[in-house]
Amino acid sequence: MAESLNIQELEQVVVRFSGDSGDGMQLAGNIFSTVSATVGNSISTFPDYPADIRAPQGSLTGVSGFQVHIGASKVYTPGDLCDVLVAMNAAAFKTQLRYAKPNATIIIDTDSFGPKDLEKAEFKTPDYIAEMGVDPDRVIACPLTTMVKDALADSGMDAKSILKCRNMFALGLVCWLFSRDLDVAFNFLREKFAKKPAIAEANIKVIQAGYDYGYNTHSSAMNVYRIESKTKVPGRYMDITGNKATAYGFIAAAEKAGLQLYLGSYPITPATDVLHELSKHKSLGVKTVQCEDEISGCASAVGASFAGALAVTSTSGPGICLKSEAMNLAVIMELPLVVLDVQRGGPATGLPTKSEQTDLLQVLFGRNGESPMPVIAALSPTDCFDAAYDASKMALEHMTPVVLLTDAFVANGSGAFKLPKLEEYPAIQPPYVPEELRGQWTPYMRAENGTRYWAVPGREGFEHILGGLEKDNKTGAISTNPENHDLMTRLRAEKVAKIQVPDLEVEGDKDDADLLIVGFGSTYGHLHAAMDELRGKGNKIALAQFRYLNPLPANTAEVLKKYPRVVVAEQNMGQLAAYLRMKVDNFTPAQFNQVKGQPFVVSELVEAFKQLIF
Amino acid sequence: MFTAQDYKKGQPRWCPGCGDHFFLASLHKALAEIGVAPKDIAVISGIGCSSRLPHYMATYGMNTIHGRAAAIATGAKVTNPKLDVWQVSGDGDGLAIGGNHFIHANRRNIDLNMILLNNRIYGLTKGQYSPTSPRGFVSKSSPYGTVEDPFRPAELCFGARGHFFARAVATDAPGTIEVLKAAREHKGASVCEILQNCVIFNNGTHDGVYDKAGRAKNAIYVRHGEKLVFGENSEFGLVQEGFGLKVVEIGKDGYTLDDILVHDAHCEDNTLQLKLALMGDGDGFPIALGVIRDVEAPTYNDAVTAQIEEVSAAKKYHNFAELLETNDIWEVK
Numbered sequence: 001m002a003e004s005l006n007i008q009e010l011e012q013v014v015v016r017f018s019g020d021s022g023d024g025m026q027l028a029g030n031i032f033s034t035v036s037a038t039v040g041n042s043i044s045t046f047p048d049y050p051a052d053i054r055a056p057q058g059s060l061t062g063v064s065g066f067q068v069h070i071g072a073s074k075v076y077t078p079g080d081l082c083d084v085l086v087a088m089n090a091a092a093f094k095t096q097l098r099y100a101k102p103n104a105t106i107i108i109d110t111d112s113f114g115p116k117d118l119e120k121a122e123f124k125t126p127d128y129i130a131e132m133g134v135d136p137d138r139v140i141a142c143p144l145t146t147m148v149k150d151a152l153a154d155s156g157m158d159a160k161s162i163l164k165c166r167n168m169f170a171l172g173l174v175c176w177l178f179s180r181d182l183d184v185a186f187n188f189l190r191e192k193f194a195k196k197p198a199i200a201e202a203n204i205k206v207i208q209a210g211y212d213y214g215y216n217t218h219s220s221a222m223n224v225y226r227i228e229s230k231t232k233v234p235g236r237y238m239d240i241t242g243n244k245a246t247a248y249g250f251i252a253a254a255e256k257a258g259l260q261l262y263l264g265s266y267p268i269t270p271a272t273d274v275l276h277e278l279s280k281h282k283s284l285g286v287k288t289v290q291c292e293d294e295i296s297g298c299a300s301a302v303g304a305s306f307a308g309a310l311a312v313t314s315t316s317g318p319g320i321c322l323k324s325e326a327m328n329l330a331v332i333m334e335l336p337l338v339v340l341d342v343q344r345g346g347p348a349t350g351l352p353t354k355s356e357q358t359d360l361l362q363v364l365f366g367r368n369g370e371s372p373m374p375v376i377a378a379l380s381p382t383d384c385f386d387a388a389y390d391a392s393k394m395a396l397e398h399m400t401p402v403v404l405l406t407d408a409f410v411a412n413g414s415g416a417f418k419l420p421k422l423e424e425y426p427a428i429q430p431p432y433v434p435e436e437l438r439g440q441w442t443p444y445m446r447a448e449n450g451t452r453y454w455a456v457p458g459r460e461g462f463e464h465i466l467g468g469l470e471k472d473n474k475t476g477a478i479s480t481n482p483e484n485h486d487l488m489t490r491l492r493a494e495k496v497a498k499i500q501v502p503d504l505e506v507e508g509d510k511d512d513a514d515l516l517i518v519g520f521g522s523t524y525g526h527l528h529a530a531m532d533e534l535r536g537k538g539n540k541i542a543l544a545q546f547r548y549l550n551p552l553p554a555n556t557a558e559v560l561k562k563y564p565r566v567v568v569a570e571q572n573m574g575q576l577a578a579y580l581r582m583k584v585d586n587f588t589p590a591q592f593n594q595v596k597g598q599p600f601v602v603s604e605l606v607e608a609f610k611q612l613i614f
Numbered sequence: 615m616f617t618a619q620d621y622k623k624g625q626p627r628w629c630p631g632c633g634d635h636f637f638l639a640s641l642h643k644a645l646a647e648i649g650v651a652p653k654d655i656a657v658i659s660g661i662g663c664s665s666r667l668p669h670y671m672a673t674y675g676m677n678t679i680h681g682r683a684a685a686i687a688t689g690a691k692v693t694n695p696k697l698d699v700w701q702v703s704g705d706g707d708g709l710a711i712g713g714n715h716f717i718h719a720n721r722r723n724i725d726l727n728m729i730l731l732n733n734r735i736y737g738l739t740k741g742q743y744s745p746t747s748p749r750g751f752v753s754k755s756s757p758y759g760t761v762e763d764p765f766r767p768a769e770l771c772f773g774a775r776g777h778f779f780a781r782a783v784a785t786d787a788p789g790t791i792e793v794l795k796a797a798r799e800h801k802g803a804s805v806c807e808i809l810q811n812c813v814i815f816n817n818g819t820h821d822g823v824y825d826k827a828g829r830a831k832n833a834i835y836v837r838h839g840e841k842l843v844f845g846e847n848s849e850f851g852l853v854q855e856g857f858g859l860k861v862v863e864i865g866k867d868g869y870t871l872d873d874i875l876v877h878d879a880h881c882e883d884n885t886l887q888l889k890l891a892l893m894g895d896g897d898g899f900p901i902a903l904g905v906i907r908d909v910e911a912p913t914y915n916d917a918v919t920a921q922i923e924e925v926s927a928a929k930k931y932h933n934f935a936e937l938l939e940t941n942d943i944w945e946v947k
Contacts, residue, residue: 038944188942238941248937255934262693282922283929284937287692292718296685299678299715303658303689306676307697311689326686329679419938457674457690457697460653465623465668467677468661477624478669 012071014079015174017167018096019088020057021050021064024167028086029066030414031171034239035184036070037416040232043239044069044381044525045414046078046599051269051353058112058120063095070178076380076525076532078413080601084177086170088112088144090121090128097132106134107173109144109166142213144169151209155202165206172210182211233418240417242381242410243270246340247277249388251284252420254310256389257396257428262304262311263288264297269352270408271316271342294322298339302326305335306466308456310392314340316408317350320359321366327401328367331492333466334444334452336395336430338388339363343407345597354597355408357521357571363403364550364579370489372496374398375549377405377521382415387547389425396430398499399452405549407571409599410522430454433462443476444488450495501548503555508535513542515613516563518589520546520576523600527569530605539613546576557584565612567592569605616649618642623672633784633810634664637731640787641667641700644794655698658687660707663738664731664810667702681711684719687726695725695915698798705732705746709765713745717774722914723802727794730767730807731784735816753815768891768906771805772884778804779891780905783823784811789835789903796905802913809901822894823901834900836890838879838908841871844900851875852890859889861899879908 015032017025026047033043048065055062069079085100087093089112100106118128125131129139148169152162175182186204193200240248254261265275265288279288287309291297298313305311315323320341330337343359345351363375374394378387384406391404433441433453443464446452455462464476472479473487506516508531519527524545531543544559546552560566560580568577569592577591592608594600621642628634645655657675659665660683668675674697678686687701701719708716708730719726735753736742742755746767750759771779778800780793790808797804809820818824822832834844834852842852843864851874852859862869881887887907894901931937 034942034944040946184944191942232946234946236943236945238938238943240941248934251937252934260693262689264689281937282925283932284934285922285926287918287922289688289692291685291688292714295682296688296715296718299682299685300689300692302678303676303686303691304693305689306674306686307656307690307693309693311693325679326682329682333676419943422934457656457694458653460651463652463672463674465657465671465675465677467668468679469677 011073012069012075012079013084013178014067014069014082015084015086016065016067016082016096016099017086017170018063018065018092019086019167020092021055021062023088024164025064025066025088028167028171029068030239031185031188032174032180033068033070033414034188035175035180036068036178037237037239038184039181041070042073042075043414043416044075044078046409047412049353056120058089058091058117060091060095060121063092065096065099067099076528077599077602080603084174086174088166088170090117090123093128093132094121094123097134103138105138105140105177107140107142107170110141111143111145140173147209147213148206151206152202155205157202161202165203168203168206169210169213172207173214175207176211176214182207235418237416237418239414240382240385241273241412241414242378242384242406243273243342243412244277245382245384245417246378246388246404246406246411247274249385250278250310250312250338250392251281251286252385252422252425253389253392253428255284256422256425257310257392257430259308259310259396261286262301262309263314264291264300264304264311265289265314266291266294266297266319268294268316268319270344270411271314271319271340273411274314274340274342294319295326298323298326299329301337302330302333302335305330305337306333306457308458310338310396311336312338312340314342316342317344317346317352318348320362324367327373328369328371329468330401331367331371331373332468332470334399334492335401335466336399336454337401338391338395338404339401340388340404340406342411343405345595351597353408355522355571355599356595356597357407357523358575358595359405360520360549360572360575361579363405370493372493373550374400374402374496374499375405376402377547377549378410379521379524379545379547380415381410381413382417384410385417385420393426393428394499396428397451398449398495399431399454400496405521407522432456438462442474444471444473446491450491450498497551499551501551501553504544504546504553504559506542506544506559507531508542509540510542512540513563514540514565515542515609516560516566517541517543517609518546518560518566518568518576518580519543519570520549523569523571526600526602526605529602530609533602533606534609541609549579552583556580560584560587560589565590567609567612569600571595571600616646616651618646621645621652621672622670624670626670627666628663629814631813632663633733633808633812634667634731636784636787637790637808637810638667638670640790641794643787644791644798647791648795648798650698654696655700656687656690657700657702658683658690659702660712661738662704662707662736664702664704665707681707682715683707684712684715684726684728688719688722688724691724691726691915692918695919699725700727700729702729702731704737705730705734705744706736709767709770710745713770717770720771720774720776720803720805723777723911725801725913725915726803727797728803728805730805731810732767732807733810733812733816734764734819735812737812737815741815766892767805767807768888772888772891772907776805777802777907777909777911778905779807779887779907780804781807781809781891781901781903783809783820783829783833783903785824786826786829786903793905796908800908801916802911823903829903832894832900833903836877836879836902836904836906838877838905840877841874842877842890843871843874854886859886859893859899879905880910882909
């Protein structure tokens with residue numbers, strides 16, 4: 001193994017922690033990203049976990065990974081391939097190597113590579129390193145489990161608890177590799193285990209042991225890295241996942257609007273963490289009902305909205321199908337409602353833990369009748385906060401259901417979140433019936449922007465009945481009059497069409513790009529990174545990423561027609577491209593479509609886009 | 615103070631003679647007697663003939679989508695527990711497409727007044743058998759008779775751990791008003807099964823008890839704390855025999871009034887209440903009318919409110935800015 005120790009300055013680095021689902025890889029990854037973010041590095045994380053809760057220990061299907069990308073300047077994605085792979089057992093080594101760069105450093109626990117482990121991981125020879133074609137000089141092979149047991153021999157802990165600390169040894173080793181300050185990690189653990197100080201101290205001891213192991217035996221490592229922060233934006237930060245940011249956005253919007261927050265939900269991967277998060281915050285008055293089914297999740301939210309709450313329902317995958325009927329009820333009753341769809345692989349149960357953008361056309365059009373509904377797609381884990389806030393504001397001010405699209409990638413991924421100041425956010429002002437309309441108000445009277453007024457039960461003189469049947473525009477009574485239905489259909493459509501959304505922003509070579517990349521929502525980071533790479537090689541490239549899907553930004557046609565070539569890149573079979581072709585005359589883009597359940601790979605995007613330029 | 619007129623709106627469009635007309639009039643009267651302001655009432659229905667009811671109410675309300683009334687009412691009640699929520703469904707709306715929401719609203723014990731207008735038929739879609747139609751029932755969708763057993767609403771309610779079940783006949787205004795007032799008084803999910811006749815598609819389904827004379831013969835009015843007696847001259851009564859109930863004639867076979875069971879609607883154990891509720895299915899027993907079960911239990915909405923107060927007192931953050939501070943925060947300078 002290599003003898004020398006180099007300290008190398010790096011622009012960015014990707015670390016992937018992998019092991020059994022129960023090995024605590026996510027916690028190790030989270031601490032590493034927090035430690036890195038504290039020194040001002042940009043971070044982006046992505047957990048990659050199997051659908052099974054606990055697949056058999058050491059099996060190939062039970063491996064879960066957590067990837068952290070840290071950079072001196074802005075990083076947009078969790079990274080394609082990793083520079084450092086931590087493999088806690090043979091199965092992880094076997095399945096995760098494909099996510100490692102050819103020259104990546106690989107940390108393995110040799111204690112988990114015994115004959116049985118190798119058999120479970122389907123290795124054919126005892127020399128697993130050679131079998132995988134890995135250069136042994138790139139491997140830090142250490143008896144990690146033994147060392148953890150030794151470190152905690154005097155702790156009085158039982159064997160099972162001791163083994164749970166293995167992840168911290170790996171973390172300590174990685175912290176040494178990247179010259180990280182351990183105090184931040186220690187503080188993190190002391191807070192996390194505030195009620196179990198003995199556990200905190202045991203973990204801390206093991207991190208230190210891992211760090212010291214690296215320091216003392218650096219002969220086994222090739223390089224020690226430093227990543228100096230270059231583009232610091234001063235301020236106070238926290239690490240936040242997309243799902244948590246979404247929940248926070250709803251809380252912030254309810255507070256700004258002066259309304260109670262109601263969530264009706266049914267557990268479904270990968271949306272459940274929003275239910276978990278909101279259920280915690282009773283001291284903010286948040287009410288969450290874990291309903292009997294997806295239908296009730298949405299239907300109860302419609303009831304909550306009628307009663308005067310900021311009403312939200314959250315789901316994923318097949319859940320959005322089940323909610324469609326009640327979403328449509330909110331359309332015809334013109335009540336505010338936010339429907340969060342954390343997209344996952346489909347159809348049917350599909351790939352429950354994996355990410356896709358395959359619900360776009362469904363949320364735009366997948367309901368009976370003419371059913372206009374605004375759709376907003378979050379661009380990144382931290383953007384989920386603003387997107388949830390915007391969706392809530394739009395729903396409340398325009399009296400309409402709004403779909404907020406995220407996906408497993410942004411929902412589970414995380415980024416450094418600059419703490420928002422609620423006073424800097426725009427006011428949220430629902431169109432409550434003005435007092436001067438008392439005596440003459442009917443339920444479908446509209447404000448100037450076409451929005452129906454809101455009369456919340458409890459207000460005397462504004463008693464009224466809404467419903468799923470078409471109503472007369474003037475009286476609010478049930479009506480099957482043909483002209484009235486045509487009018488009401490148009491009024492509902494116009495109301496949504498008139499919602500003001502910001503212009504579509506073009507980044508990169510906005511004046512003279514040879515190729516415009518177009519995407520929506522969560523692919524922003526990967527498409528941006530692909531654009532940067534191509535521009536770095538001298539190509540003229542621009543990027544337009546849609547955040548508002550309905551209504552589309554006013555300058556959409558102008559932007560799409562401005563460039564000689566356009567490629568629409570999305571994680572579906574071409575839904576955004578089809579939608580844009582429908583909305584923009586003579587628009588014939590190239591397409592890049594991938595439905596693998598995995599994030600885009602920047603290098604693949606770059607290769608594909610290159611073909612379009614030359 | 616309010617009168618029945620204060621809750622009335624519009625001209626009902628039900629068929630002449632439909633049981634829903636009678637029920638609506640009783641609901642208006644019951645609300646006036648209860649005295650809650652129309653502004654504080656929400657009447658929430660699903661789809662079906664009976665679900666048109668909110669349109670004839672001068673209160674807040676929604677005539678929503680098929681089967682979802684209980685779910686929608688749940689959201690409204692949890693959001694605003696002060697709202698007096700009346701959920702109105704038919705047998706198809708409430709027990710077929712909405713069966714899941716019906717049982718869970720009962721299990722959770724949401725403080726809803728749940729009206730089940732049972733005519734044992736789908737009226738609005740013009741005559742198909744419903745989940746309460748008896749086995750062998752001939753309808754447009756069962757020309758040779760159904761080959762399935764019906765639900766008995768009380769069984770579903772009790773099976774879902776319901777704490778209130780009452781029954782009335784739509785044409786019996788005093789009986790209907792009595793159960794509606796009791797349902798309103800009860801804190802928690804209160805199921806009122808209203809036996810209602812569809813004059814077009816299932817005429818005569820409740821004939822045995824639809825008029826006063828029939829009820830005198832074929833029904834028993836149950837009241838908490840009172841003897842379970844019935845008959846035109848209260849000459850019959852119910853006694854317990856073995857694991858079951860038995861009809862006896864007072865003064866015959868050695869039975870005296872002292873032997874007759876006293877109704878206990880407040881008994882936590884629902885065994886005898888269920889037996890009462892299931893009587894009258896051509897089994898020689900009278901149909902029980904009135905409040906059959908009325909047991910106090912914590913409501914979901916009160917528990918939610920209490921938990922919010924409890925957690926608010928224990929936690930140190932009460933607004934968004936304070937929530938942010940509960941995280942691991944670092945500063946980039």
